[in-house]
Amino acid sequence: MEQTMFYVFAAVALGSSLAMVMQRNPVTAAMNLVLTMFSLAALFVLLQAHFLAVIQLLVYAGAVMVLFLFVIMFLNLTDDQMMPGRRSILHVAGVALAIYALLQLRELIERTPASAPKPLAADFGTTAAIGKLLFSDYLLPFEITSVLILAAIVGAVVLAKRRID
Amino acid sequence: MPMDAAFVAAKIGFVFFTVLNLAGLLGWVERKQSALMQDRIGANRAPIFGITLIGLFHPLADAIKAFTKEDFIPARANKVLHTLAPLLAVVPAFTAFAVIPFGDTMTLAGKTVSLVIADLDVGVLFVFAIMSLAAYGVVLAGWSSWNNFSLLGGLRASAQMLSYEIVMGLTLVGVFMTYGSLQLTAIARAQGEFFTFGGVNTWIPKWGILTQPVAFFLFMAAAIAESKRAPFDVAEAESELVAGYFTEYSGMKFLMFWMGEFVEIVVISGLVATLFFGGWQIPWLARDGFHVPLTDVVIALPAMLITLAGVGAFWTKVMILIWLQMTIRWTLPRFRYDQIMRMGWKMLLPLSLANIFVTGLVILLLKD
Numbered sequence: 296m297e298q299t300m301f302y303v304f305a306a307v308a309l310g311s312s313l314a315m316v317m318q319r320n321p322v323t324a325a326m327n328l329v330l331t332m333f334s335l336a337a338l339f340v341l342l343q344a345h346f347l348a349v350i351q352l353l354v355y356a357g358a359v360m361v362l363f364l365f366v367i368m369f370l371n372l373t374d375d376q377m378m379p380g381r382r383s384i385l386h387v388a389g390v391a392l393a394i395y396a397l398l399q400l401r402e403l404i405e406r407t408p409a410s411a412p413k414p415l416a417a418d419f420g421t422t423a424a425i426g427k428l429l430f431s432d433y434l435l436p437f438e439i440t441s442v443l444i445l446a447a448i449v450g451a452v453v454l455a456k457r458r459i460d
Numbered sequence: 461m462p463m464d465a466a467f468v469a470a471k472i473g474f475v476f477f478t479v480l481n482l483a484g485l486l487g488w489v490e491r492k493q494s495a496l497m498q499d500r501i502g503a504n505r506a507p508i509f510g511i512t513l514i515g516l517f518h519p520l521a522d523a524i525k526a527f528t529k530e531d532f533i534p535a536r537a538n539k540v541l542h543t544l545a546p547l548l549a550v551v552p553a554f555t556a557f558a559v560i561p562f563g564d565t566m567t568l569a570g571k572t573v574s575l576v577i578a579d580l581d582v583g584v585l586f587v588f589a590i591m592s593l594a595a596y597g598v599v600l601a602g603w604s605s606w607n608n609f610s611l612l613g614g615l616r617a618s619a620q621m622l623s624y625e626i627v628m629g630l631t632l633v634g635v636f637m638t639y640g641s642l643q644l645t646a647i648a649r650a651q652g653e654f655f656t657f658g659g660v661n662t663w664i665p666k667w668g669i670l671t672q673p674v675a676f677f678l679f680m681a682a683a684i685a686e687s688k689r690a691p692f693d694v695a696e697a698e699s700e701l702v703a704g705y706f707t708e709y710s711g712m713k714f715l716m717f718w719m720g721e722f723v724e725i726v727v728i729s730g731l732v733a734t735l736f737f738g739g740w741q742i743p744w745l746a747r748d749g750f751h752v753p754l755t756d757v758v759i760a761l762p763a764m765l766i767t768l769a770g771v772g773a774f775w776t777k778v779m780i781l782i783w784l785q786m787t788i789r790w791t792l793p794r795f796r797y798d799q800i801m802r803m804g805w806k807m808l809l810p811l812s813l814a815n816i817f818v819t820g821l822v823i824l825l826l827k828d
Binding site: 349352353361362371422 | 585589595611615618619621622642
Protein backbone atom coordinates (compact mmCIF):
# COMPACT_ATOMS: atom_id res chain seq x y z
CA MET A 296 0.00 0.00 0.00
CA GLU A 297 2.67 2.45 1.14
CA GLN A 298 4.90 1.47 -1.76
CA THR A 299 2.11 1.93 -4.30
CA MET A 300 1.37 5.37 -2.85
CA PHE A 301 5.06 6.24 -3.08
CA TYR A 302 5.25 5.31 -6.75
CA VAL A 303 2.04 7.18 -7.56
CA PHE A 304 3.12 10.41 -5.88
CA ALA A 305 6.71 10.13 -7.12
CA ALA A 306 5.40 9.74 -10.67
CA VAL A 307 3.08 12.73 -10.25
CA ALA A 308 5.92 14.82 -8.79
CA LEU A 309 8.26 13.96 -11.68
CA GLY A 310 5.58 14.37 -14.33
CA SER A 311 4.36 17.71 -13.07
CA SER A 312 7.86 19.14 -12.64
CA LEU A 313 8.69 18.09 -16.20
CA ALA A 314 5.45 19.69 -17.39
CA MET A 315 6.38 22.81 -15.43
CA VAL A 316 9.64 23.17 -17.34
CA MET A 317 8.09 22.35 -20.74
CA GLN A 318 5.05 24.65 -20.47
CA ARG A 319 5.08 27.93 -22.38
CA ASN A 320 2.10 29.35 -20.51
CA PRO A 321 3.34 30.79 -17.16
CA VAL A 322 0.10 30.12 -15.26
CA THR A 323 -0.03 26.45 -16.31
CA ALA A 324 3.65 26.15 -15.39
CA ALA A 325 2.97 27.64 -11.96
CA MET A 326 0.02 25.28 -11.39
CA ASN A 327 2.23 22.32 -12.33
CA LEU A 328 4.75 23.49 -9.75
CA VAL A 329 1.94 23.58 -7.17
CA LEU A 330 1.13 19.97 -8.07
CA THR A 331 4.83 19.09 -7.59
CA MET A 332 4.79 20.70 -4.14
CA PHE A 333 1.61 18.81 -3.28
CA SER A 334 3.06 15.43 -4.27
CA LEU A 335 6.25 16.22 -2.35
CA ALA A 336 4.10 16.90 0.72
CA ALA A 337 2.42 13.53 0.18
CA LEU A 338 5.86 11.88 0.02
CA PHE A 339 6.75 13.57 3.33
CA VAL A 340 3.59 12.08 4.86
CA LEU A 341 4.68 8.63 3.66
CA LEU A 342 8.00 9.24 5.46
CA GLN A 343 6.10 10.01 8.71
CA ALA A 344 7.15 13.67 8.57
CA HIS A 345 3.64 15.08 9.04
CA PHE A 346 4.70 18.49 10.31
CA LEU A 347 7.07 18.98 7.39
CA ALA A 348 4.35 17.92 4.95
CA VAL A 349 1.87 20.45 6.30
CA ILE A 350 4.48 23.23 6.32
CA GLN A 351 5.43 22.32 2.74
CA LEU A 352 1.80 22.79 1.70
CA LEU A 353 1.25 25.88 3.81
CA VAL A 354 4.39 27.79 2.83
CA TYR A 355 5.19 26.67 -0.71
CA ALA A 356 1.86 25.63 -2.19
CA GLY A 357 -0.28 28.00 -0.13
CA ALA A 358 1.76 31.19 0.12
CA VAL A 359 4.79 31.33 -2.18
CA MET A 360 3.01 30.01 -5.26
CA VAL A 361 -0.06 32.21 -4.72
CA LEU A 362 2.35 35.15 -4.69
CA PHE A 363 3.95 33.86 -7.92
CA LEU A 364 0.54 33.58 -9.55
CA PHE A 365 -0.31 37.07 -8.31
CA VAL A 366 2.78 38.50 -10.03
CA ILE A 367 2.17 36.50 -13.23
CA MET A 368 -1.40 37.75 -13.40
CA PHE A 369 -0.38 41.27 -12.49
CA LEU A 370 2.13 41.49 -15.37
CA ASN A 371 -0.11 39.42 -17.69
CA LEU A 372 2.61 39.20 -20.38
CA THR A 373 1.97 38.06 -23.93
CA ASP A 374 3.93 35.21 -25.51
CA ASP A 375 6.56 37.26 -27.36
CA GLN A 376 7.21 39.51 -24.36
CA MET A 377 8.21 36.54 -22.28
CA MET A 378 11.13 35.01 -24.18
CA PRO A 379 13.44 37.72 -25.43
CA GLY A 380 16.02 36.10 -27.79
CA ARG A 381 19.13 34.09 -26.90
CA ARG A 382 17.04 31.00 -26.28
CA SER A 383 19.65 28.56 -27.58
CA ILE A 384 22.21 29.60 -24.96
CA LEU A 385 19.67 28.99 -22.24
CA HIS A 386 18.87 25.55 -23.71
CA VAL A 387 22.53 24.50 -23.80
CA ALA A 388 23.08 25.73 -20.24
CA GLY A 389 19.95 23.92 -19.07
CA VAL A 390 20.94 20.59 -20.62
CA ALA A 391 24.48 20.88 -19.20
CA LEU A 392 23.11 21.58 -15.72
CA ALA A 393 20.69 18.64 -15.98
CA ILE A 394 23.51 16.26 -16.93
CA TYR A 395 25.62 17.53 -14.04
CA ALA A 396 22.74 17.06 -11.59
CA LEU A 397 22.13 13.51 -12.84
CA LEU A 398 25.83 12.63 -12.37
CA GLN A 399 25.74 14.00 -8.84
CA LEU A 400 22.60 11.99 -8.14
CA ARG A 401 24.25 8.77 -9.38
CA GLU A 402 27.21 9.34 -7.09
CA LEU A 403 24.86 9.91 -4.16
CA ILE A 404 22.97 6.67 -4.85
CA GLU A 405 26.24 4.73 -5.09
CA ARG A 406 27.39 6.10 -1.74
CA THR A 407 24.16 5.16 0.05
CA PRO A 408 24.46 1.74 1.78
CA ALA A 409 21.78 -0.70 0.72
CA SER A 410 20.61 -1.57 4.22
CA ALA A 411 17.22 -1.13 5.89
CA PRO A 412 16.85 2.24 7.66
CA LYS A 413 16.87 2.44 11.47
CA PRO A 414 13.45 2.19 13.16
CA LEU A 415 12.03 5.62 14.01
CA ALA A 416 11.34 6.97 17.48
CA ALA A 417 7.66 7.00 18.47
CA ASP A 418 7.43 10.80 18.37
CA PHE A 419 9.33 11.17 15.07
CA GLY A 420 7.97 13.98 12.89
CA THR A 421 5.57 15.33 15.52
CA THR A 422 5.36 19.06 16.13
CA ALA A 423 6.78 18.68 19.64
CA ALA A 424 9.80 16.67 18.48
CA ILE A 425 10.64 19.15 15.70
CA GLY A 426 10.18 22.09 18.06
CA LYS A 427 12.57 20.54 20.58
CA LEU A 428 15.18 19.89 17.89
CA LEU A 429 14.88 23.42 16.49
CA PHE A 430 15.35 25.04 19.88
CA SER A 431 18.16 22.79 21.12
CA ASP A 432 20.45 21.07 18.61
CA TYR A 433 19.70 23.42 15.72
CA LEU A 434 19.22 26.66 17.64
CA LEU A 435 22.07 28.54 15.94
CA PRO A 436 21.09 27.72 12.33
CA PHE A 437 17.48 28.50 13.24
CA GLU A 438 18.36 31.93 14.64
CA ILE A 439 20.73 32.72 11.76
CA THR A 440 17.93 31.86 9.31
CA SER A 441 15.54 34.21 11.07
CA VAL A 442 18.11 37.04 10.99
CA LEU A 443 18.58 36.36 7.27
CA ILE A 444 14.83 36.55 6.67
CA LEU A 445 14.62 39.76 8.69
CA ALA A 446 17.41 41.26 6.57
CA ALA A 447 15.51 40.23 3.43
CA ILE A 448 12.32 41.87 4.70
CA VAL A 449 14.12 45.12 5.55
CA GLY A 450 15.83 45.05 2.15
CA ALA A 451 12.52 44.56 0.36
CA VAL A 452 10.94 47.45 2.25
CA VAL A 453 13.90 49.76 1.50
CA LEU A 454 13.82 48.88 -2.22
CA ALA A 455 10.06 49.35 -2.47
CA LYS A 456 10.15 52.59 -0.50
CA ARG A 457 12.73 54.13 -2.85
CA ARG A 458 10.41 53.42 -5.79
CA ILE A 459 7.47 55.09 -4.08
CA ASP A 460 9.49 58.16 -3.01
CA MET B 461 -9.63 -4.25 10.44
CA PRO B 462 -12.83 -4.20 8.29
CA MET B 463 -14.55 -2.87 11.45
CA ASP B 464 -12.15 0.09 11.60
CA ALA B 465 -12.59 0.77 7.91
CA ALA B 466 -16.37 0.75 8.39
CA PHE B 467 -16.09 3.25 11.24
CA VAL B 468 -13.89 5.56 9.17
CA ALA B 469 -16.26 5.32 6.21
CA ALA B 470 -19.24 6.04 8.50
CA LYS B 471 -17.51 9.11 9.97
CA ILE B 472 -16.56 10.47 6.54
CA GLY B 473 -20.10 9.82 5.32
CA PHE B 474 -21.64 11.55 8.33
CA VAL B 475 -19.42 14.66 8.11
CA PHE B 476 -19.74 14.93 4.33
CA PHE B 477 -23.53 14.50 4.43
CA THR B 478 -23.97 17.00 7.30
CA VAL B 479 -21.67 19.67 5.89
CA LEU B 480 -23.06 19.32 2.37
CA ASN B 481 -26.66 19.64 3.54
CA LEU B 482 -25.87 22.42 5.97
CA ALA B 483 -24.14 24.31 3.16
CA GLY B 484 -27.07 23.69 0.83
CA LEU B 485 -29.47 24.93 3.47
CA LEU B 486 -27.38 28.07 3.93
CA GLY B 487 -28.51 29.23 0.49
CA TRP B 488 -31.99 29.46 1.95
CA VAL B 489 -30.79 30.84 5.33
CA GLU B 490 -28.88 33.62 3.59
CA ARG B 491 -31.97 34.82 1.69
CA LYS B 492 -34.39 34.38 4.56
CA GLN B 493 -32.15 36.08 7.12
CA SER B 494 -31.30 38.98 4.84
CA ALA B 495 -35.03 39.37 4.17
CA LEU B 496 -35.84 39.40 7.87
CA MET B 497 -33.08 41.92 8.57
CA GLN B 498 -34.28 44.18 5.75
CA ASP B 499 -37.95 43.86 6.67
CA ARG B 500 -38.86 41.84 3.56
CA ILE B 501 -40.62 38.50 3.29
CA GLY B 502 -37.83 36.72 1.42
CA ALA B 503 -37.83 33.26 -0.10
CA ASN B 504 -41.43 31.93 0.10
CA ARG B 505 -42.02 30.29 -3.31
CA ALA B 506 -41.04 26.93 -4.86
CA PRO B 507 -44.10 25.00 -3.71
CA ILE B 508 -44.38 21.22 -3.89
CA PHE B 509 -48.10 20.34 -4.17
CA GLY B 510 -48.95 23.74 -2.77
CA ILE B 511 -46.74 23.35 0.31
CA THR B 512 -44.01 26.01 0.48
CA LEU B 513 -42.68 25.33 4.00
CA ILE B 514 -41.45 28.96 4.39
CA GLY B 515 -39.47 28.59 1.17
CA LEU B 516 -37.40 25.62 2.33
CA PHE B 517 -37.58 24.01 -1.13
CA HIS B 518 -35.67 26.87 -2.72
CA PRO B 519 -32.24 25.16 -2.48
CA LEU B 520 -33.77 22.17 -4.30
CA ALA B 521 -35.12 24.40 -7.05
CA ASP B 522 -31.73 26.13 -7.28
CA ALA B 523 -29.97 22.82 -7.73
CA ILE B 524 -32.36 21.67 -10.48
CA LYS B 525 -31.96 25.01 -12.23
CA ALA B 526 -28.16 24.88 -12.06
CA PHE B 527 -28.05 21.29 -13.36
CA THR B 528 -30.17 22.06 -16.40
CA LYS B 529 -28.54 25.38 -17.34
CA GLU B 530 -26.04 25.72 -20.16
CA ASP B 531 -22.42 25.42 -19.08
CA PHE B 532 -20.86 28.44 -20.75
CA ILE B 533 -17.11 28.80 -21.34
CA PRO B 534 -15.91 32.09 -22.90
CA ALA B 535 -14.32 31.76 -26.35
CA ARG B 536 -10.77 32.80 -25.38
CA ALA B 537 -10.82 31.24 -21.93
CA ASN B 538 -8.32 28.58 -20.90
CA LYS B 539 -10.72 25.62 -20.90
CA VAL B 540 -8.77 23.29 -18.60
CA LEU B 541 -8.13 25.87 -15.89
CA HIS B 542 -11.62 27.32 -16.27
CA THR B 543 -13.06 23.87 -15.44
CA LEU B 544 -10.49 23.12 -12.73
CA ALA B 545 -11.08 26.36 -10.79
CA PRO B 546 -14.51 25.59 -9.25
CA LEU B 547 -13.25 22.14 -8.19
CA LEU B 548 -10.27 23.76 -6.47
CA ALA B 549 -12.62 26.14 -4.69
CA VAL B 550 -14.91 23.48 -3.25
CA VAL B 551 -12.75 20.41 -2.56
CA PRO B 552 -10.29 21.98 -0.04
CA ALA B 553 -13.18 23.44 1.93
CA PHE B 554 -14.65 19.96 2.44
CA THR B 555 -11.27 18.37 3.15
CA ALA B 556 -10.50 20.85 5.93
CA PHE B 557 -13.34 19.41 8.02
CA ALA B 558 -11.45 16.10 8.32
CA VAL B 559 -9.50 17.20 11.42
CA ILE B 560 -12.32 19.02 13.22
CA PRO B 561 -13.74 16.79 16.01
CA PHE B 562 -17.54 16.72 16.16
CA GLY B 563 -17.78 14.74 19.40
CA ASP B 564 -15.90 12.97 22.17
CA THR B 565 -14.83 9.32 21.93
CA MET B 566 -17.61 6.78 21.63
CA THR B 567 -17.59 3.10 22.62
CA LEU B 568 -19.34 1.04 19.96
CA ALA B 569 -19.31 -2.78 19.78
CA GLY B 570 -16.39 -2.94 22.23
CA LYS B 571 -14.31 -0.46 20.24
CA THR B 572 -13.45 3.10 21.22
CA VAL B 573 -14.04 5.41 18.30
CA SER B 574 -12.83 9.00 18.28
CA LEU B 575 -15.46 11.20 16.63
CA VAL B 576 -13.10 12.89 14.21
CA ILE B 577 -12.09 11.63 10.76
CA ALA B 578 -8.34 12.18 11.20
CA ASP B 579 -6.94 13.07 14.62
CA LEU B 580 -3.70 14.54 13.28
CA ASP B 581 -0.87 15.72 15.51
CA VAL B 582 -0.49 18.84 13.32
CA GLY B 583 -4.24 19.44 13.69
CA VAL B 584 -5.16 22.98 12.93
CA LEU B 585 -2.11 23.50 10.67
CA PHE B 586 -3.69 20.95 8.32
CA VAL B 587 -6.80 23.14 8.10
CA PHE B 588 -4.66 26.15 7.21
CA ALA B 589 -2.61 24.21 4.66
CA ILE B 590 -5.73 22.90 2.93
CA MET B 591 -7.67 26.16 3.11
CA SER B 592 -4.71 28.03 1.60
CA LEU B 593 -5.11 25.82 -1.49
CA ALA B 594 -8.65 27.19 -1.92
CA ALA B 595 -7.05 30.49 -3.04
CA TYR B 596 -6.10 28.77 -6.33
CA GLY B 597 -9.72 28.19 -7.22
CA VAL B 598 -10.44 31.89 -6.99
CA VAL B 599 -7.22 33.09 -8.63
CA LEU B 600 -7.45 30.63 -11.52
CA ALA B 601 -11.12 31.42 -12.08
CA GLY B 602 -10.18 35.08 -12.37
CA TRP B 603 -7.29 34.48 -14.73
CA SER B 604 -8.72 31.77 -17.00
CA SER B 605 -12.01 33.56 -17.79
CA TRP B 606 -10.37 36.11 -20.12
CA ASN B 607 -12.42 38.91 -18.63
CA ASN B 608 -11.09 42.06 -17.00
CA PHE B 609 -13.67 41.98 -14.22
CA SER B 610 -12.70 38.40 -13.42
CA LEU B 611 -8.98 39.21 -13.51
CA LEU B 612 -9.42 42.15 -11.14
CA GLY B 613 -11.51 40.01 -8.80
CA GLY B 614 -8.89 37.24 -8.85
CA LEU B 615 -6.08 39.73 -8.15
CA ARG B 616 -7.94 41.27 -5.24
CA ALA B 617 -8.85 37.85 -3.83
CA SER B 618 -5.29 36.52 -3.99
CA ALA B 619 -3.83 39.58 -2.22
CA GLN B 620 -6.56 39.54 0.40
CA MET B 621 -6.44 35.80 1.14
CA LEU B 622 -2.65 35.83 1.38
CA SER B 623 -2.66 38.78 3.81
CA TYR B 624 -5.35 37.46 6.11
CA GLU B 625 -3.98 33.92 6.18
CA ILE B 626 -0.95 35.27 8.05
CA VAL B 627 -3.17 37.02 10.60
CA MET B 628 -5.27 33.88 11.01
CA GLY B 629 -2.24 31.71 11.71
CA LEU B 630 -0.53 34.12 14.08
CA THR B 631 -3.72 34.74 16.05
CA LEU B 632 -4.01 31.08 16.90
CA VAL B 633 -0.46 30.90 18.29
CA GLY B 634 -1.88 32.32 21.55
CA VAL B 635 -4.43 29.48 21.65
CA PHE B 636 -1.71 26.87 21.07
CA MET B 637 0.35 28.40 23.88
CA THR B 638 -2.62 28.33 26.29
CA TYR B 639 -3.62 24.72 25.63
CA GLY B 640 -0.17 23.40 24.74
CA SER B 641 -1.21 21.54 21.60
CA LEU B 642 -1.98 21.87 17.90
CA GLN B 643 -4.27 18.86 17.99
CA LEU B 644 -7.90 19.95 17.82
CA THR B 645 -9.18 17.08 20.00
CA ALA B 646 -6.62 17.96 22.70
CA ILE B 647 -7.57 21.67 22.54
CA ALA B 648 -11.28 20.85 22.82
CA ARG B 649 -10.68 18.43 25.70
CA ALA B 650 -8.58 20.97 27.62
CA GLN B 651 -11.51 23.38 27.48
CA GLY B 652 -13.56 21.03 29.70
CA GLU B 653 -11.41 22.00 32.70
CA PHE B 654 -12.30 24.82 35.05
CA PHE B 655 -10.47 27.97 36.09
CA THR B 656 -8.98 27.69 39.56
CA PHE B 657 -8.40 30.85 41.55
CA GLY B 658 -5.97 30.42 44.44
CA GLY B 659 -6.69 26.71 44.54
CA VAL B 660 -10.48 27.25 44.58
CA ASN B 661 -12.53 25.83 41.73
CA THR B 662 -14.56 28.68 40.16
CA TRP B 663 -16.69 26.33 38.00
CA ILE B 664 -16.07 28.57 34.99
CA PRO B 665 -15.01 26.37 32.04
CA LYS B 666 -11.68 27.20 30.38
CA TRP B 667 -13.20 28.03 27.02
CA GLY B 668 -11.01 29.74 24.46
CA ILE B 669 -13.16 32.84 24.36
CA LEU B 670 -12.34 33.43 28.06
CA THR B 671 -8.64 32.54 27.91
CA GLN B 672 -8.01 34.19 24.52
CA PRO B 673 -10.71 36.85 23.93
CA VAL B 674 -8.52 39.03 21.69
CA ALA B 675 -7.61 36.03 19.56
CA PHE B 676 -11.31 35.24 19.08
CA PHE B 677 -12.13 38.66 17.64
CA LEU B 678 -9.00 38.77 15.46
CA PHE B 679 -9.60 35.23 14.21
CA MET B 680 -13.24 35.89 13.43
CA ALA B 681 -12.35 39.03 11.43
CA ALA B 682 -9.58 37.26 9.53
CA ALA B 683 -11.76 34.20 8.90
CA ILE B 684 -14.56 36.29 7.40
CA ALA B 685 -11.97 38.01 5.18
CA GLU B 686 -10.70 34.56 4.20
CA SER B 687 -14.17 33.45 3.11
CA LYS B 688 -14.45 36.67 1.03
CA ARG B 689 -17.87 37.68 2.31
CA ALA B 690 -19.11 41.18 3.13
CA PRO B 691 -17.61 43.39 4.53
CA PHE B 692 -14.57 41.80 2.82
CA ASP B 693 -16.18 40.94 -0.53
CA VAL B 694 -14.16 43.24 -2.80
CA ALA B 695 -13.19 40.18 -4.87
CA GLU B 696 -16.75 39.80 -6.11
CA ALA B 697 -18.03 43.34 -5.45
CA GLU B 698 -21.18 43.27 -7.57
CA SER B 699 -21.44 47.05 -7.89
CA GLU B 700 -17.93 47.36 -9.39
CA LEU B 701 -16.93 43.98 -10.86
CA VAL B 702 -20.25 42.35 -11.91
CA ALA B 703 -19.50 39.17 -9.93
CA GLY B 704 -15.70 39.40 -9.72
CA TYR B 705 -13.77 36.20 -10.26
CA PHE B 706 -16.84 34.07 -11.15
CA THR B 707 -18.42 36.51 -13.62
CA GLU B 708 -17.94 34.05 -16.51
CA TYR B 709 -19.39 31.01 -14.75
CA SER B 710 -22.81 29.49 -15.15
CA GLY B 711 -24.76 26.38 -14.24
CA MET B 712 -23.10 23.75 -12.06
CA LYS B 713 -19.74 25.51 -11.95
CA PHE B 714 -21.35 28.67 -10.63
CA LEU B 715 -23.13 26.58 -8.01
CA MET B 716 -19.80 25.02 -7.00
CA PHE B 717 -18.32 28.43 -6.15
CA TRP B 718 -21.45 29.16 -4.21
CA MET B 719 -21.21 25.84 -2.35
CA GLY B 720 -17.51 26.43 -1.69
CA GLU B 721 -18.33 29.70 0.03
CA PHE B 722 -21.01 28.13 2.21
CA VAL B 723 -18.86 25.11 3.09
CA GLU B 724 -16.14 27.56 4.12
CA ILE B 725 -18.62 29.24 6.47
CA VAL B 726 -19.41 25.85 8.03
CA VAL B 727 -15.69 25.02 8.38
CA ILE B 728 -14.94 28.39 9.98
CA SER B 729 -17.82 27.90 12.40
CA GLY B 730 -16.60 24.40 13.27
CA LEU B 731 -13.07 25.69 13.80
CA VAL B 732 -14.18 28.61 15.98
CA ALA B 733 -16.51 26.33 17.98
CA THR B 734 -13.63 23.93 18.61
CA LEU B 735 -10.97 26.52 19.41
CA PHE B 736 -12.98 29.09 21.37
CA PHE B 737 -16.25 27.48 22.50
CA GLY B 738 -15.15 24.11 23.84
CA GLY B 739 -15.93 21.99 20.78
CA TRP B 740 -18.33 19.25 21.84
CA GLN B 741 -18.07 20.19 25.57
CA ILE B 742 -21.19 21.18 27.48
CA PRO B 743 -20.33 23.10 30.69
CA TRP B 744 -20.29 20.83 33.78
CA LEU B 745 -21.13 17.73 31.74
CA ALA B 746 -18.09 15.44 32.13
CA ARG B 747 -17.56 11.84 31.02
CA ASP B 748 -19.06 10.43 34.25
CA GLY B 749 -22.17 12.62 34.35
CA PHE B 750 -23.41 16.09 35.16
CA HIS B 751 -21.40 17.92 37.84
CA VAL B 752 -23.75 20.30 39.64
CA PRO B 753 -21.85 23.62 39.95
CA LEU B 754 -20.53 24.70 43.37
CA THR B 755 -21.28 21.28 44.88
CA ASP B 756 -19.72 17.82 44.80
CA VAL B 757 -22.92 16.25 43.49
CA VAL B 758 -22.54 14.22 40.30
CA ILE B 759 -25.64 13.06 38.47
CA ALA B 760 -24.55 9.91 36.66
CA LEU B 761 -25.69 9.58 33.05
CA PRO B 762 -25.15 6.82 30.46
CA ALA B 763 -21.94 7.35 28.47
CA MET B 764 -23.71 7.05 25.12
CA LEU B 765 -26.16 9.82 26.04
CA ILE B 766 -23.29 12.14 27.06
CA THR B 767 -21.47 11.50 23.76
CA LEU B 768 -24.60 12.12 21.69
CA ALA B 769 -25.36 15.29 23.68
CA GLY B 770 -21.80 16.41 22.86
CA VAL B 771 -22.34 15.83 19.12
CA GLY B 772 -25.59 17.82 19.38
CA ALA B 773 -23.82 20.60 21.28
CA PHE B 774 -21.10 20.86 18.64
CA TRP B 775 -23.52 21.24 15.74
CA THR B 776 -25.64 23.69 17.78
CA LYS B 777 -22.54 25.85 18.36
CA VAL B 778 -21.73 25.62 14.65
CA MET B 779 -25.22 26.83 13.74
CA ILE B 780 -25.08 29.74 16.21
CA LEU B 781 -21.73 30.80 14.73
CA ILE B 782 -23.17 30.53 11.21
CA TRP B 783 -25.99 32.81 12.32
CA LEU B 784 -23.38 35.25 13.69
CA GLN B 785 -21.50 35.28 10.36
CA MET B 786 -24.73 35.82 8.41
CA THR B 787 -25.68 38.71 10.69
CA ILE B 788 -22.27 40.34 10.18
CA ARG B 789 -22.54 39.81 6.43
CA TRP B 790 -25.90 41.60 6.20
CA THR B 791 -25.03 44.37 8.66
CA LEU B 792 -21.76 45.90 7.52
CA PRO B 793 -21.06 47.74 4.24
CA ARG B 794 -18.14 46.73 2.04
CA PHE B 795 -14.62 47.94 2.84
CA ARG B 796 -12.52 49.54 0.13
CA TYR B 797 -9.58 47.50 -1.13
CA ASP B 798 -6.98 49.79 0.48
CA GLN B 799 -8.89 49.73 3.76
CA ILE B 800 -8.79 45.93 3.76
CA MET B 801 -5.05 45.91 3.16
CA ARG B 802 -4.40 48.56 5.81
CA MET B 803 -6.56 46.75 8.34
CA GLY B 804 -4.89 43.40 7.70
CA TRP B 805 -1.27 44.51 7.79
CA LYS B 806 -1.33 47.57 10.05
CA MET B 807 -4.00 46.68 12.62
CA LEU B 808 -4.75 42.96 12.84
CA LEU B 809 -1.18 41.73 12.30
CA PRO B 810 0.44 43.89 15.04
CA LEU B 811 -2.46 43.08 17.37
CA SER B 812 -2.03 39.34 16.83
CA LEU B 813 1.72 39.68 17.53
CA ALA B 814 0.95 41.66 20.70
CA ASN B 815 -1.50 38.91 21.69
CA ILE B 816 1.27 36.31 21.43
CA PHE B 817 3.58 38.47 23.55
CA VAL B 818 0.98 39.13 26.28
CA THR B 819 -0.06 35.45 26.33
CA GLY B 820 3.56 34.43 26.83
CA LEU B 821 3.95 37.00 29.61
CA VAL B 822 0.82 35.79 31.43
CA ILE B 823 1.84 32.13 31.12
CA LEU B 824 5.27 33.03 32.53
CA LEU B 825 3.75 34.98 35.45
CA LEU B 826 1.18 32.28 36.32
CA LYS B 827 3.87 29.60 36.30
CA ASP B 828 5.31 30.58 39.70
